[in-house]
Structure formats: C-alpha cells, structure tokens
Amino acid sequence: MFEGFEMFVMFPDSQNHYALRPFDKLRGTFAQGPLTLQTFQTLQTFQTFLMNLYFDNCATSFPKPAAVAEAMVSHLNETGGTYGRSAYPRIFQSTKLVEECRDSLATLVGTAEGEKIIFTANATTALNLMIQGICKRGGHVLTSAMEHNAIARPLEHLRQLGWIEWELLESAPDGTIITEKIASKLRPNTILVAVCHMSNVNGMAQSPGEIKKAIGEIPLLVDASQSLGSHPVLVDEWGVDFLAFTGHKSLLGPTGTGGAFVRRQELVEPLIYGGTGSGSDSLSMPSYLPDRFEAGTPNITGIHGLNAALKNRPVPRHTRDDFADLLREVKTNNNYVVRCATDFANQGKLFSVVHHSLSSSELALRFYETYGIESRAGLHCAPLAHRHLGSFPNGDCRFSLSPYHTPEELNFLAKAIHDVGR
Numbered sequence: 001m002f003e004g005f006e007m008f009v010m011f012p013d014s015q016n017h018y019a020l021r022p023f024d025k026l027r028g029t030f031a032q033g034p035l036t037l038q039t040f041q042t043l044q045t046f047q048t049f050l051m052n053l054y055f056d057n058c059a060t061s062f063p064k065p066a067a068v069a070e071a072m073v074s075h076l077n078e079t080g081g082t083y084g085r086s087a088y089p090r091i092f093q094s095t096k097l098v099e100e101c102r103d104s105l106a107t108l109v110g111t112a113e114g115e116k117i118i119f120t121a122n123a124t125t126a127l128n129l130m131i132q133g134i135c136k137r138g139g140h141v142l143t144s145a146m147e148h149n150a151i152a153r154p155l156e157h158l159r160q161l162g163w164i165e166w167e168l169l170e171s172a173p174d175g176t177i178i179t180e181k182i183a184s185k186l187r188p189n190t191i192l193v194a195v196c197h198m199s200n201v202n203g204m205a206q207s208p209g210e211i212k213k214a215i216g217e218i219p220l221l222v223d224a225s226q227s228l229g230s231h232p233v234l235v236d237e238w239g240v241d242f243l244a245f246t247g248h249k250s251l252l253g254p255t256g257t258g259g260a261f262v263r264r265q266e267l268v269e270p271l272i273y274g275g276t277g278s279g280s281d282s283l284s285m286p287s288y289l290p291d292r293f294e295a296g297t298p299n300i301t302g303i304h305g306l307n308a309a310l311k312n313r314p315v316p317r318h319t320r321d322d323f324a325d326l327l328r329e330v331k332t333n334n335n336y337v338v339r340c341a342t343d344f345a346n347q348g349k350l351f352s353v354v355h356h357s358l359s360s361s362e363l364a365l366r367f368y369e370t371y372g373i374e375s376r377a378g379l380h381c382a383p384l385a386h387r388h389l390g391s392f393p394n395g396d397c398r399f400s401l402s403p404y405h406t407p408e409e410l411n412f413l414a415k416a417i418h419d420v421g422r
C-alpha cells in the first residue's frame, strides 16, 4: 500500500495543525492532503519525520501562536468596536487593547514613550511615511549597500522627482557599514541616514548606536523589519530617531500590521491626511502623536492579533548554538557560497546560499520537491544587497528560521542542503 513512500513530513496547514504527508519516491513529490487516522496508525510503524519545513519566515512567519487567530476571531465575532472614536464600552475595550499593544511595542523597541509608536499597515508604509515626510525639505540622504526596496525605491522615486540626492555608505564585504568612514560622506545638506538593522539577504545586523554616534544630530531611520522580535532593539540607548517595524515576521503577528517609532515628529510631514477622531474642529492634522500619523481606522482586528502574538511568544525550540552548528555544517560544503554575517555575534536567524552551478530557483525547487523544504529564491526585493554581495541579478536561495524549529529540523535542513548541492 505504501510502496514508493520513503518518508513522511508534517506540513502545517492554515489552522496551525500539522498534516502528515508521505513523500512518494516514484513520483518524486509529496502526496497531497493529510492521511486518515487509519493510515496514520499504519505509518507510525515507518520511520517518520514529523517536521516543520517552512524556512521562509523572513517573508512572513508561520506558524503563529494559536492565540493570534483566536484574538482576531474574538474581535470580529464577539467584541467588535472601533478605535478612539465615540464613547461606549465596546469602543473603550478595543481602544484599550490597541493602546496596550502600543505600549508593549514601545517596551520591545526599548523606550517607555508609548505615544511615539504609530501603527501602519506594514514596514513599507512606515518607511514611506518617514522617508517621504522627511525628504519634503529636499537634501542629501545616505543609505547602506544592503537595503530592501522598501527604502531604496522611495529614495529613488524622490531622486527622480528632483527632491533629493542619495548615495551609499561604505560597507565591509558582508554589508556591515564601516562606521569610521561615515564622516567623510556627510554633507552640510545631509537630511537623513536610512539603514536596515538586519539584512534580509544574509542576516547581518548593523550597530545603530555606532552609526548614530557617527552622524550626530542628523536623523537616523532604522528599518527593523527583520530584527524586531528576534534581535535586541534599543531605540533610546542607541539614540535612534525613527524606527520602522512590521508585525508579521519575527513578531509572529498577522499581515497588515506594523508601525514606527517616531522620536522627532517635527521633522516629518504626514503622508496620509484624514480623520483621527481627535481635533476634528480643525482641517489640519493634529500636531501630537500618535494621531498626527494615524489618519483613518487602524487595522484593529490585526492589532488584536499582534497584541496576542506579543503576549504569547513561544519559548524557542532551538538554541543559538544549534543555529551556529547549522551554519558551520553548511559552510563545510564547498559547492556553496554561504551568505551570512562575518561575525556570528551579528548574525540574525537567516542565511542564504549560492550554488556553483544550480541557479537559486533550481535550488529552491529541488529543496521543495525532494525534501518539502520551503525556501525563498531570487533577489528578496533587495537588489542593492545582491549587487554588493555579487549575486545580482540571479540572487540566492534563502532559509529563515522560526522559534518553532527544533534542532532536529535544523539538522534535517543541513542534510538537505548537502544532498541537494552535491
């Protein structure tokens, strides 16, 4: 009955339940759909791999804590209520929860000033808000060689409009900004330095505190899309002026959530104008935070989910040493160039590989078809980073970890990388 099936993999489904799917050796694919209880009992006699093979958590994390969906369903089906407008218990309840989430995010980014956290739909919106809002004055902008298009495209758009000039800071081979060389790039009209905290291509984390020291009063905008939730973020200690984050990656919240920390709001013109439920007698946006940058009804249901994610962080199932072992193991294979931070102390939970002969998409296809491993092939929306690392325009194949991955799953990934790259 199971002739041709050689291994069994647990695939997470949309309800966060794992379904056992056999690998059909004859067809070279995984069988579709979960097995019945009866076949499951039979399969238990086989060697089974009960694994989470989703390694694309940098795109969006999966699975989420079960409490995320529960909180969202509860807001949609039971509690309801909008945010900060009118006065009846249902609204007080949902407004209180939004503010609770805002305060938790403030603590997480390293400040006690909750009102300086604003909600947006994602990091891209937050970055556009800051970049376009600051650059209205025109001037010179510095950024890094490792940027995602969420920073590079708004900058380039504003350059094409003739508002700004932008250029790259000097970086080490892994993309780390060389802080000693920042001063030579500063100009009297430099209005902004915008850099990612953690690269979404090789996982290298910059040192925002050192960058801020080097630029003094010039505003620093940090893109913490990949770091917040998996790496320490300390806006007050670093002196960061603006920080953008997203809810659906390492924070394990739902898509459609994100935001920014805004220290120097006087430097930013709003991008979106509209109702805030406050100061409605004026046709101008309120001057105070967070209202100034929160026109329109926020994603209240999503924020319920994000709040639940923050309260129900899973205990990581693997240690940093397990991750270091994985990287060490992959690096022993000479058929690959492994993209990671030069110093493991600056390494976030992702890395990528370039094979000497297989393209990134061929690699990702083989990982999926042979092992059920879901990875990401291509440029990862970060062409600047690939130019810097030398893999433009083909890109690489990226693996990004979740706190739910076990050491066994990391070992499985290491073996699969060896096998596919042979």
Ligand SMILES: Cc1ncc(COP(=O)(O)O)c(C=O)c1O
Binding pocket: 058, 059, 122, 123, 124, 125, 148, 150, 196, 198, 199, 200, 223, 225, 226, 246, 247, 258
């Ligand atoms: C470094 C970086 N910045 C910004 C973004 C954009 O995040 P979002 O899609 O949530 O707007 C991403 C997403 O992959 C990213 O990796």
